[in-house]
Amino acid sequence: MVGIDPGAKKLRVRDLEGGKETLEPYDRLIIASGAKPRPLDLPGSNLSNIFRLKFLEEAIRLKKFLDTEKPARAVSIGAGFIALEMAEAFQARGIANTILHNDVLPGGRLEPELQELIARELQSQGVEFFPRVEARAFREAPRGRAAELLTGQGVFTGNLFLISTGVVPEVKLAEDAGVTLGPTGAIAVNERQETNLPGVFAAGDCCEVRHRISGRPVYLPLGDVANKQGWVAGENAAGGKVTYPGVLGSAQFKCFDLEIGQTGLGVKEAESLGFSVFAPVIEDSSRTRIYPGNRPILVKLIIDRKSHVLLGAQIAGKDGAALRINTLAVAVYKKMTVEELAELDFAYAPPFSPAIDPILVAARAAEKELAGKKD
């Protein structure tokens, strides 16, 4: 498809082989054009051992490269979910691994306490992490099948480079057709996944989604969000009446043995929305201390100091941390106060939890401190 004529309700479609263009009518249209890698057009980016991982073709090319070239060192630019997951994949294949990041700590939009755990996990797994690296240009290495990356902090050499600096929405087709973009640069949609054009819907990584706490549109290209938006767009395009109420920003990921979960707002997000934030951090254990497999677990709560309402939470640890976040996703959704949170009745058995779950420990500590400060 090469164009949309929303007035005539027709698509301009180009034959992939002959190149001939035809017009195809539509009654309702769903734009699901996805996302593309954030542009990072460094000189030398066309070298054959430089990869991005947004499209299937690129993954196939990378896999073939790993099999045939047997690279000794992979260098990733960026330290978000993809770079961290790929670090594990590279290590599993015995490929030495360097991560270069333009910020201080790895782990995207997480709180610094969790980012530090990720940095420690990378170190313990033998992954080199370099903060505050400003990438400037690639060039072929003088010898061997390698490339070099020139940066503000010196030259890094690798047999393959992975550019994983995030994605941006693919909106060209939509924009050309007169579809309105939102403040994030992605397609603006309402709760029914409708764009500004009659009969034209959008879903997935090409469009925005409403954040339920702030009420504002955000760009959050995640698989479950895309899945739900697609369902709502499809149902409505077929004549149904369903809505997608938006996101809390719940996400989870795995970095080697470390599990990370997050929901709701982070401290900075909450402050930027005008909240006075109280954000206690506790460390406890994932199971009864005598039970084998027990590991430390970190819980950070993001609380509105005025109402005591839970605005967000993040959990990290090596045993059951990721699954625990959904419990707090419900609490954030229901705008629960820490006082309510502290009186929840959770299940308890030594293989799964201490008698008082780490979430309750965090809630009680928060409750106590907030009460003390009132006096």
Next chain:
Amino acid sequence: MVGIDPGAKKLRVRDLEGGKETLEPYDRLIIASGAKPRPLDLPGSNLSNIFRLKFLEEAIRLKKFLDTEKPARAVSIGAGFIALEMAEAFQARGIANTILHNDVLPGGRLEPELQELIARELQSQGVEFFPRVEARAFREAPRGRAAELLTGQGVFTGNLFLISTGVVPEVKLAEDAGVTLGPTGAIAVNERQETNLPGVFAAGDCCEVRHRISGRPVYLPLGDVANKQGWVAGENAAGGKVTYPGVLGSAQFKCFDLEIGQTGLGVKEAESLGFSVFAPVIEDSSRTRIYPGNRPILVKLIIDRKSHVLLGAQIAGKDGAALRINTLAVAVYKKMTVEELAELDFAYAPPFSPAIDPILVAARAAEKELAGKKD
């Protein structure tokens, strides 16, 4: 301690060595007399290879017995948490294992769909399970260091027997002092853990607890409940003002590889409280289907057909089932409808969940069916 004189606010204390009795004054008193095994006084129960597991001394005696006698077969009477956990412990020591139950399926107060999974797990682990067995009497076996249990269904032989038919509250001391017992036979307490006697509190397995959904007192001798009651009783006895709002009936346990979690009411409990119950069961997968470690997971929701409010839930599976129950414990606490549940924003990553979490799959299926039945 051998007695309480609540009028004089004194305790009758007997010297464990000399047997001399003295009176000790108290300002406030906390009764934490715990529970004792439910009486099952079969003839022959005093044989040395018959065990109960309520007290530490008995656990030590059992462990010594296992080490010195190296029993070949253990037979458990009862099929609740303790019998099932002990089955795993016996198997780990290479001891063949038989469970005799006076009901049809193992697993206490769980829904039948989950009980069936437990029965299947026992079978796959090589544990013999006999339903509807009425135990009558023990006797020494004719040869070998074994005993026999005569039942309505034949004779069972084992080198050791474990009686795990539950516990009842230990209330003698309290009752003798005039403390009021509740309808369950355990000590009646209010939200501050106060008994009917001024300055006398009770906490733990000796007392009742309020069920938050029914508002009725229940007897639920669980570790986390006892822990929280003890905290509330202690705080209030020391002059504080805290309350324990009660339980939802959340619990979890592990039976070999199978994890079980439950919260809120079961179908029968809900029906006995007058609810018209809708209780759909779904089976889904614990992780994205392509991700290694993915296992089936069963979710049963107990819903009030009239209000669509979630009254309870039970989850079973071999990967992350137990931890998921707390998510639904929050939903039950907040009296969420299935419509609200279906629009929750959970975290998603392939190692931990499918794009649409099994809880959301269950909620959506329930929502759809309830909507269809309205038409």
